[in-house]
Each structure stands twice: as structure tokens, then as C-alpha cells.
Amino acid sequence: MTASHGDPVIRTAGLTRHYGPVVALSGLDLDVVRGEVFGYLGPNAAGKTTTIRILLDLIRPTAGAAFLFGRDSRREGLAIRRRVGYLPGEMTLYENLTGRQFLSYFAALRGGVEWAYVDRLAERFAADLGPRIRTLSHGNRQKLGLIQAFMHRPELLILDEPTVGLDPLMQQEFYALIADARAAGQTVFVSSHVIPEVERTCDRVGILRNGRLLTVERISALKAKAIRHVEIRFAEPVPADAFAWLPGTRDMRVDGDVVRCAVVGAIDQLVKAAARFEVVEINSAEPSLEELFLTYYEPAQPAAAQVTEPTPPPRAAEPSPPPPGEAPLPQEPASERAKDDHVVA
Amino acid sequence: MWWRSIGLKAFYDQSRATLGLALFMAAYAGLIMGIYPSISGIIEIGPLFERLPEAFRVMFAPGGLDITTPEGFVAAEFFSIIGPLLFFAYTIGIGGSATAGEEERGTIDLLMSLPIPRWRVVLEKYVTVVVGTVVLGAALVMGMAAGAFAGGIDLRYDGIGAIVASAILLGLLFGALALFVGALTGRRTFSIGVAFALAVASYLVYSLSALVDLIKPLRPFSPFTYYIGGNPLSNGLNAVDAGILAGATIVLVVLAVVAFRRRDLRV
Numbered sequence: 001m002t003a004s005h006g007d008p009v010i011r012t013a014g015l016t017r018h019y020g021p022v023v024a025l026s027g028l029d030l031d032v033v034r035g036e037v038f039g040y041l042g043p044n045a046a047g048k049t050t051t052i053r054i055l056l057d058l059i060r061p062t063a064g065a066a067f068l069f070g071r072d073s074r075r076e077g078l079a080i081r082r083r084v085g086y087l088p089g090e091m092t093l094y095e096n097l098t099g100r101q102f103l104s105y106f107a108a109l110r111g112g113v114e115w116a117y118v119d120r121l122a123e124r125f126a127a128d129l130g131p132r133i134r135t136l137s138h139g140n141r142q143k144l145g146l147i148q149a150f151m152h153r154p155e156l157l158i159l160d161e162p163t164v165g166l167d168p169l170m171q172q173e174f175y176a177l178i179a180d181a182r183a184a185g186q187t188v189f190v191s192s193h194v195i196p197e198v199e200r201t202c203d204r205v206g207i208l209r210n211g212r213l214l215t216v217e218r219i220s221a222l223k224a225k226a227i228r229h230v231e232i233r234f235a236e237p238v239p240a241d242a243f244a245w246l247p248g249t250r251d252m253r254v255d256g257d258v259v260r261c262a263v264v265g266a267i268d269q270l271v272k273a274a275a276r277f278e279v280v281e282i283n284s285a286e287p288s289l290e291e292l293f294l295t296y297y298e299p300a301q302p303a304a305a306q307v308t309e310p311t312p313p314p315r316a317a318e319p320s321p322p323p324p325g326e327a328p329l330p331q332e333p334a335s336e337r338a339k340d341d342h343v344v345a
Numbered sequence: 346m347w348w349r350s351i352g353l354k355a356f357y358d359q360s361r362a363t364l365g366l367a368l369f370m371a372a373y374a375g376l377i378m379g380i381y382p383s384i385s386g387i388i389e390i391g392p393l394f395e396r397l398p399e400a401f402r403v404m405f406a407p408g409g410l411d412i413t414t415p416e417g418f419v420a421a422e423f424f425s426i427i428g429p430l431l432f433f434a435y436t437i438g439i440g441g442s443a444t445a446g447e448e449e450r451g452t453i454d455l456l457m458s459l460p461i462p463r464w465r466v467v468l469e470k471y472v473t474v475v476v477g478t479v480v481l482g483a484a485l486v487m488g489m490a491a492g493a494f495a496g497g498i499d500l501r502y503d504g505i506g507a508i509v510a511s512a513i514l515l516g517l518l519f520g521a522l523a524l525f526v527g528a529l530t531g532r533r534t535f536s537i538g539v540a541f542a543l544a545v546a547s548y549l550v551y552s553l554s555a556l557v558d559l560i561k562p563l564r565p566f567s568p569f570t571y572y573i574g575g576n577p578l579s580n581g582l583n584a585v586d587a588g589i590l591a592g593a594t595i596v597l598v599v600l601a602v603v604a605f606r607r608r609d610l611r612v
Binding site: 053056057058059060078079081082084086088090091092093094096097101104105106108109110111145148 | 347348349350351354358450451452453454455456457458459460461462609610612
């Protein structure tokens with residue numbers, strides 16, 4: 001979709017950054033095209049913030065180069081930053097100013113913005129611009145940060161872990177803001193260490209680990225790979241063989257009235273199997289990044305081979321197969337060995 | 346209006362410090378001026394001063410100052426040590442906090458994500474220091490004028506103006522030094538410490554060079570030489586001395602810009 005056409009808004013070529021002996025970023029080649037919402041996923045210290053700081057020319061690369069709107073980040077930073085809105089990961093604001101004074105200041109330094117739009121954004125986030133920033137909670141500061149990032153309607157938004165500290169209601173509002181930005185044709189580059197957040201907001205995702213880009217994928221492909229741990233509690237003990245042969249599950253344990261397993265990709269088959277009995281509770285931990293990494297590092301190793309993936313039955317509710325041209329799911333044909341891996345209590 | 350530019354906001358941020366210090370300096374200098382008639386009425390300052398050891402005379406009346414005049418008295422009492430210290434407290438404190446303060450607080454990454462060149466941040470902040478220091482100097486002259494009026498003294502304002510201008514230039518030089526170290530390192534307290542230590546050292550070099558032959562060769566390297574060595578109170582502002590102070594300041598500000606542009610921000 002978006003990945004196939006459009007000019008790159010962000011392009012990095014061999015971008016590398018060392019801090020003394022520590023390699024924070026290593027040979028990053030990245031393309032973010034106009035109009036897409038690009039998720040930059042990785043654990044803490046993966047190099048996400050380092051990348052973003054280089055894009056904004058706050059720090060300089062050890063090697064390689066970054067281009068935004070086709071311009072060199074080092075030489076034409078001024079022209080670039082005019083068209084970018086930025087939300088830092090760890091943001092410090094001017095404590096002695098009120099929210100309104102702070103936004104006035106940044107609006108002036110940007111050469112003026114349409115103030116009615118600032119008011120609309122403030123209303124949308126229910127942000128009170130009156131009190132001094134010193135007195136504001138983390139969430140309310142984050143709102144000011146979001147408003148200043150969006151207020152000049154930039155072509156590109158660079159958001160570093162934007163939902164950290166926002167309450168669930170404001171997170172929803174943030175997702176809606178991203179959707180609006182996408183609809184308005186703005187490009188969004190958003191970093192995160194939470195898989196579901198990226199799944200929910202982004203078109204494509206680049207996965208970063210230890211300063212290296214593991215892969216860039218469509219969200220659908222990421223969803224197909226993400227591993228989710230699920231625990232289902234039933235009203236009464238369930239027969240183990242009812243769950244023994246489910247596509248896309250692994251580490252299945254049936255223990256009286258509790259079923260625990262890991263689900264790769266869509267959870268549909270498991271839910272349908274469970275629906276035959278009286279379900280009391282379903283708990284699902286959020287997909288873990290570390291487990292996702294394993295699928296990229298060791299696609300044919302035992303950990304991934306435990307996944308049972310028989311030929312999909314012809315049903316409409318099946319998860320869509322990965323788009324052509326992308327790496328296939330780590331999977332093996334159904335085998336007796338895989339079947340034996342299930343612990344049947 | 347305070348949120349229109351970096352310079353205006355910086356001036357707003359330091360307005361309390363400026364106002365407080367301006368009042369203090371005006372009151373202090375005014376008081377010294379005001380008590381001069383009563384002191385000169387009781388004791389003969391001249392003969393008393395002559396009996397002091399040379400070291401003290403050099404320290405309190407640099408550049409062959411005649412301290413029996415009201416201007417000389419206030420110069421000895423105020424402009425030898427206290428005055429420069431007060432100017433330093435302002436220029437070094439604010440110069441050292443200019444960019445390094447934003448870096449230490451963590452506001453710099455948001456600020457520099459705006460379409461503003463780095464040189465402009467350095468320059469606007471330094472211009473703010475200049476404006477504030479001139480305000481201090483003006484307050485000082487007004488305080489002395491008020492004290493002189495109260496004491497019924499006829500003050501020579503050309504001399505006073507010259508020594509205040511000279512003190513402003515000296516203060517701005519060390520403010521620029523703090524600005525430069527802060528722009529180079531991003532460390533606020535470090536830059537303030539370095540600039541203040543060098544200010545004290547340059548005072549010691551200047552005042553001791555009159556007494557200790559060993560130190561005499563260092564005298565041209567002390568900015569205090571160009572501040573008060575030419576006795577601006579009696580002779581007016583020496584263009585060469587003022588030019589050296591201003592030139593060194595400009596060099597340091599340019600170096601600060603260069604250092605700040607080249608560097609990774611401490612974010």
C-alpha cells in the first residue's frame with residue numbers, strides 16, 4: 001500500500017552513532033514515505049531516541065546521513081525543522097511559564113501559527129492553559145507537548161513514545177489525532193516499545209534492537225507474528241483434547257478448568273474452541289517484544305517450530321496470509337513431533 | 346510581549362534578578378556616597394590612607410586614585426572589589442546559564458527542534474546579558490547621584506560614567522567567558538565556576554602585580570588592568586583599554602557560537 005509509492009519523507013543511509021565504545025545505532029537504512037504512519041518499535045536503549053535526535057540535528061551521526069524531505073539533516077536542518085513537529089520522549093518544559101505562555105512562545109519562534117487551531121487542540125485534549133507548568137501533572141504536560149507538536153500542522157510528526165503517561169482516555173484521543181493526521185496527509189513517525197500501540201496506529205513498522213534494524217513490515221505481518229499469552233478459565237474442567245490441535249497455538253496446557261497457551265497471530269481459533277464451553281474469564285498478556293525478536297532471529301529453531309500451523313481450513317474468518325514478497329511466517333508443516341510437544345494433562 | 350523571542354523571554358526570566366541586584370547596587374553605592382561627607386568631616390582620609398601599607402593602598406585605590414575626593418572615595422570603596430564582584434555575579438551567573446542552563450534542565454531539545462539556528466540562541470541570550478548589565482550600571486549611577494544629592498556633594502559625572510562603563514565591560518567579558526564554557530560543555534555550574542575562578546585570579550594578578558615583581562609580567566593578561574589600570578575615574582574611559590575588553594568579549598561570544606554549533610546537545 002503506502003510502502004510501494006510516494007517519495008520518502010525520511011530516508012537514512014547507513015546511519016550510525018557511537019557513544020564512546022557503545023554503538024547506539026548501527027548502519028540504519030530506513031525509508032518513511034509520505035502520508036504513512038510509521039511505527040518505530042524497539043525496547044528501551046534500542047536506538048530509537050538516538051535516531052530521532054539525529055533526524056532533528058540535536059546530535060550528529062558518527063557515520064551515514066539522514067535526509068528529510070530530501071534535504072540533508074546536518075546542512076539544512078532549519079528548513080527541515082520548519083516542516084516537522086516533535087514530541088520528545090523525556091520532555092522538560094519551562095516550569096515558570098503557563099501553558100498559554102509556553103505555546104505563545106513556541107508559536108512565535110515558529111513564526112506564528114493559527115491560534116484558533118491551538119485552542120481547538122487544547123479543547124480536544126481538555127488542556128487547561130492557565131496554570132503554571134510547574135503545577136501540572138505529567139499527563140497535562142504531555143498534552144502541552146502534543147499541542148506544540150501539532151499546532152503548526154507540520155508535514156511530518158516525529159513523536160517519541162507519545163502515550164507514556166497519558167491516561168487511557170487521552171490515549172484514545174491521541175489515536176484519533178493520529179488518524180486525523182493520516183487523513184490530512186501528514187506523515188507520522190512514532191516510536192514505541194509497546195506492540196499493541198503500534199498495531200493500532202501504524203501502517204508499517206520498523207523493528208529496532210541493539211541499534212540495528214531487524215526488519216520493516218506491514219502491520220498485518222507483525223500481527224501475524226506477535227505472540228500473545230492467553231489464559232482461559234472455564235466454569236468446569238474441560239477435556240484436554242478439545243484444545244490439543246489448534247492452529248497457531250503453542251505451549252498448550254490444559255489443567256482442569258484452566259487453559260494456558262501462547263497464540264501466534266490471530267486468536268480466533270482459540271476463542272472458537274473455547275466458546276464450546278462455559279468461559280468464566282479470558283486473560284491475555286500483551287505481546288512481548290523479546291518473543292517477537294525470537295521469530296526474527298531464529299525462524300527455524302525449536303522455539304518457533306513448536307507452532308502448529310496446519311493447512312488453513314477454507315473459512316472467511318482466517319487471518320489473512322502474509323502479503324507476497326514478505327518473509328513467510330516461521331512455521332513447519334504439521335508433524336507428529338509438533339503434536340507431541342503439547343502437554344496434555 | 347515577553348514570548349516573542351528568545352531574548353525577550355530570557356530577559357523576562359532574569360527580570361527579578363536584574364531588578365533585585367539593580368536596587369541593591371544603587372542602594373549600596375548611594376550609601377557610600379551619602380556617608381562620605383560625615384567621614385571626611387571627622388577624619389582626614391588622605392593622611393590616614395598614606396599610613397596604610399602599600400599593599401592595601403594598591404588594593405583599594407588602584408591606578409593612583411585620589412581617594413580624598415568623593416569620586417575617589419566611592420571608587421576605592423566600591424569599584425575596587427565589591428562592584429566588579431556584583432557585576433560578575435550577574436553576568437557570569439546568567440551567561441553561564443544561557444545555553445548550559447537549558448541543557449541541564451532539559452528544555453534544549455524542544456527549543457532546538459524549532460526552526461531556529463543555534464547561533465541565534467547564543468546571541469540573543471548574550472544580548473540579554475548586555476542589556477541587563479547596562480541596566481545595572483544605570484541603576485548604579487542613579488544610586489550614586491541620589492547619595493550625592495543627599496550628602497550635598499557635587500559629583501563629577503564624567504568620571505563616574507567612565508568607571509561604570511569600564512565595570513560593565515569587565516563584567517561582560519567574564520559573562521562571555523561563562524557563556525563560552527557553557528556553550529562548549531553544556532555544564533552550567535562548571536562554566537560559572539570556571540569564569541568566577543578566572544575573575545578572582547585576574548583580580549589577584551592585577552592587585553599583587555604592583556607589589557610582587559614575580560607577578561608583574563602577568564599584568565597585561567589580567568582584564569582588571571584594562572578595567573581600572575588606566576584610572577578611568579580621573580582620565581575618562583581609555584579607548585584602547587575599553588577596546589581590549591570589548592574585543593576579548595566579542596572573541597569569546599564568537600567562540601561560544603562556534604562551540605555550540607559544532608557540538609551534540611546534551612539531551
